[in-house]
Amino acid sequence: MTSKIKFVHGNEACVRGALYAGVNFFAGYPITPSTEIAEILSQKLPEQGDKFIQMEDEIASMCAIIGASLTGHKVMTATSGPGFSLKQEALGYACMAEIPCVIVNVQRGGPSTGNPTHVSQGDVNQARWGTHGDHSIIALTASNHQDIFETTVNAFNFAETYRTPVILLFDETICHMREKLIIPRKNDIPIVNRFRTSLKKHVDYHPYLPREDGRLPMSDFGDVHRYNVTGLFHDMWGFPSNNPKIVQELLHHINDKIENSIHEITKYKEHYLENAEYILISYGSSARSAIHMAKNRTQRGEKIGVLELQSLWPFPHALVREKCSKAKAVLVVEMNMGQILNQVKLALGDSKNVFLANRIDGNLITPTNIKALLRVIQGRGV
């Protein structure tokens, strides 16, 4: 059988990716612009005998997927800015209790109720630091429907591999836009399934004792092994502990398992980056405008390239430093007030040649907006 070609909107591409990765539990709450994900899954999941629940609020839907994940399901929830804010406490719980889950945040204008039907990329820092306490998180993004599909599959893979919540930061423009999507054949993209313990019944199982490679085998909760799950600092049995050594070790563990795997997690795309004098760093829908502009200018002999980030957290500082080492200037193209710009400045150290091309009025940043700024930087006038 050949690949299936579809003409779908971004929310559906995300759903297709999730189904490809094997999602079998979804709990959600209606919120523009991510509602379509819930609507389509309310049809698809019961069709294949799996569970869809519309919960009474955002907090409940986040907690429901945490519970379902513990019992061995691949789980997902979808929301947008205000809902994402509500989910933060439970998100921290999932980080602490090391529970794999995927949270889709189709970003809309904020803060607060903001601009529900318009595009923004303002939740980037919230994805990193929304929940309290030191923790590490994986956040991925995509600029077109094919990438949304693959990124969604990757999100499930990372969640299962690192036993952590993974956040998908999509944009309203992409998710409400229709585009071609080729659904890969089965096994074209590798799928990571739940890593279960091989220990039999009555054998002592330590839910929070990492193996040498750092992975923690899971046992379906309520099945053959009895263990404790908590948001408190806990020992290898899952029992609460305030022993300074255990507290420190656990905090290091939940941070290091992600920060030390940054090379496996980092996903990016290069566009016209070879010998580029001016580099645009972008992601999500704003990357489309950046790529369009770079393509046009490259055809006219200018050396402009785009580094499109597909993983935002953990931020690939080393990658940015390497790719931008020879650039005359770096332009961060995003639709917020410089959330990734700060990371790029941190990576490059020298912030004199790092500029921000942004738009925060609810409209998509256009190639012309970027070009106008670039001309100023190049000293070619306005």
Place this chain on the structure above:
Amino acid sequence: MVEKKKKRLSKVFDYLKHEDPFAKGVAFCAGCPLELLVRFIPQVLGNDIVITGTPSCSAPVLMGQNTGSWHKLSYYGTLMTGAAANATGLVRYYNRAGIDNTVICFNGDGTAADIGFGNLSGAAERNEPFIYICYDNEGYMNTGIQRSSTTPFGARTTTTQVGVNSRGKNLRRKNLAMIMAMHKIPYAATATMSNLEDLAQKLLKAKQIKEKGFCYLHVFCPCPTGWGVGPDMSIELCRKAVKTNYFPLWEALNGNFSFSKQVKKPKPVKEYTKLIKKFNHLSDQELDILQKDIDYEYSIIKAMTKLEKEIK
């Protein structure tokens, strides 16, 4: 010549003593009874009211979102999670400062029964002196017709689909008005747009009683767009809902129930569901389940009304 007697207008006009603060051409869907409701409340209660509300079907008009067509009232657009708590903040200040103001917390069923239920119940328990009006269109209509906990059994929505493995919502609806009355608040009542005099009386009663504490009004408000009915059918649906006991009209003062309108010979619920597309997949068996559920809810209210006499 015999002088023609001036035809007397319906009694409901006696209650409309104040100006309609809304502009013409507000941004509701065609046939939405919510427009009638939002125009009706300030005409009965006066324009010196403070309305708080959340993102919902009424928000485009009450918040004046993306439209030039607005109103003259004070409107406080709150968050869905804290609608009743935000109103609490207002009334506590008014109380302290000695300001006589009627605060109306005007929300849909999603806020009241789902995401904002916690602080609605909290405000009722604390007996906060404001009026909470829930307009019940049985779903999240503003985000595109998803189910809520007041969506009835069998209804088709975009998250309770009709197909091989799913036959619409397979759970019964939450009887929110009853739950609120069970808080033993000073005043809880149900109303709908077909019985406007009753609605007006209940609004005035609530305004009077709110001095003593929390008042809750549950207004049945069909959604022509979401339910799949013509824009001319919304009032007819309200009427049918009352006549089939699908939505009985009652009030409860301090937990003492009484019917505002008792239907002598209630029609089968089929008479009501056949008018609505969201129910048109229901089999006779499923209709039986719905009928039993409605009979059950009605019998509880009936029992409650008798209970009051027993206690006396």
